[in-house]
Amino acid sequence: MRFQTNLIHGNRADDRETGATNVPIYLSNSYAHKTAKELADIFSGRDMGYVYTRISNPSVDAFEKRMLAVEGGIAAIATASGMSAIYLALMNILLPGDEIIAASGVFGGTYNLLKNLQQQNIKVKFLDELNDKTLTSEITEKTKVVFAETIGNPKLDVLDIETVSRVCSEKEVVFIVDSTVTTPYLIKPIELGADIVIHSTSKYINGTSNAIGGIIVDGGSVKYMNSKYTNFEMYAKRFRKFAFTAKLRNELGKDLGTSMAPMNANLNLTGIETLKLRMREHCKNALQLAEYLSASPKVTEVNYPGLKESPYYTLASKYYGNECGGILTVRFGSKEKAYSFIDQLNIMSNLANIGDTKSLIIHPASTICAQNTTEEKEQMGVYEDLVRISVGIEDIEDIIEDVQQALDKI
Numbered sequence: 001m002r003f004q005t006n007l008i009h010g011n012r013a014d015d016r017e018t019g020a021t022n023v024p025i026y027l028s029n030s031y032a033h034k035t036a037k038e039l040a041d042i043f044s045g046r047d048m049g050y051v052y053t054r055i056s057n058p059s060v061d062a063f064e065k066r067m068l069a070v071e072g073g074i075a076a077i078a079t080a081s082g083m084s085a086i087y088l089a090l091m092n093i094l095l096p097g098d099e100i101i102a103a104s105g106v107f108g109g110t111y112n113l114l115k116n117l118q119q120q121n122i123k124v125k126f127l128d129e130l131n132d133k134t135l136t137s138e139i140t141e142k143t144k145v146v147f148a149e150t151i152g153n154p155k156l157d158v159l160d161i162e163t164v165s166r167v168c169s170e171k172e173v174v175f176i177v178d179s180t181v182t183t184p185y186l187i188k189p190i191e192l193g194a195d196i197v198i199h200s201t202s203k204y205i206n207g208t209s210n211a212i213g214g215i216i217v218d219g220g221s222v223k224y225m226n227s228k229y230t231n232f233e234m235y236a237k238r239f240r241k242f243a244f245t246a247k248l249r250n251e252l253g254k255d256l257g258t259s260m261a262p263m264n265a266n267l268n269l270t271g272i273e274t275l276k277l278r279m280r281e282h283c284k285n286a287l288q289l290a291e292y293l294s295a296s297p298k299v300t301e302v303n304y305p306g307l308k309e310s311p312y313y314t315l316a317s318k319y320y321g322n323e324c325g326g327i328l329t330v331r332f333g334s335k336e337k338a339y340s341f342i343d344q345l346n347i348m349s350n351l352a353n354i355g356d357t358k359s360l361i362i363h364p365a366s367t368i369c370a371q372n373t374t375e376e377k378e379q380m381g382v383y384e385d386l387v388r389i390s391v392g393i394e395d396i397e398d399i400i401e402d403v404q405q406a407l408d409k410i
């Protein structure tokens, strides 16, 4: 099946009891089985079935299977949020004493999560650019994970996925990619050599901001068989390519209990059907708005990878053609002007989120990155005079008219 058909029918299973075409929302915490042996067999993994919703649930299962069909890979695990997806994916692999290399342009929440791992004696090296040279010089025997976003939120730096994949293969380091900003419509990192893909499904996958959630898609790597991944020894022997997922389901996934709520899985299943249609509009509108803003004398800089003047234009064209996502950032020369622009807008909502059908705007320096030092903010591509816009799918004429009247008032 092709992409759009997969969004609607990928791994689809209609309800067996009733034929309902939308998988029901199974709001049951637990599942009864006829005999003691039947339940014991499911518990031990000898048989398939449901036991308890923290571990698995039919509604959540349906969403995981759809994501798997769309993203590629061998298994998927849905989580309570994008942050829990990142935490689980990392901590399934890392032990005290290990090192991570991360792109410095990662999402603020991720930046702080990584920084906080130092309390568990896990060292994080943030690099401004992940390339052959920087990775080769920074990867050590202790490096277990390289983590980056396809397009950084909000730095909007474009990851050279093929290069990073190649270096990570040579060095046998697990490569985790956060593809929240790009979605499987724009790119499928597993096909390009990533080992794990994670999404905050709260954003474009869900599409209308009515459910917080995350997903971890396992590409089925053999890297865990390398003896440096000591905590995978048993799993790599027994489960081979499924080692990552088997360990996560059996250990941290259960232990932390950050499973996706069945209701949210259902909302995400509805949302994902229109992912392609929405992403096309997001990308088209973002490019038009970026071009419009670049021409304004009130604006000092527009950062959008699809603009020819962007330092990431060449890489963006290679991976994304002329569809470079729905996020852009704009600088105005001062914080006051940035605030004034936000305050004058009518259609765009001032809030902390991206990936909604509605256009959204925020001043990251005083909100999502308020906890960070000036130096850290700059590493993340955040400045006092900068706003981030998540361009929605309203009629572009209305978005531009709104922006125009706000610019006039600065």
Ligand SMILES: *Cc1c(COP(=O)(O)O)cnc(C)c1O
Binding pocket: 081, 082, 083, 084, 107, 109, 110, 149, 153, 178, 180, 181, 200, 201, 202, 203, 212, 213, 214, 354
């Ligand atoms: C929002 C976001 C997250 C965190 O996801 P939540 O669902 O809010 O926990 C992680 N990465 C990126 C790129 C995001 O935009």
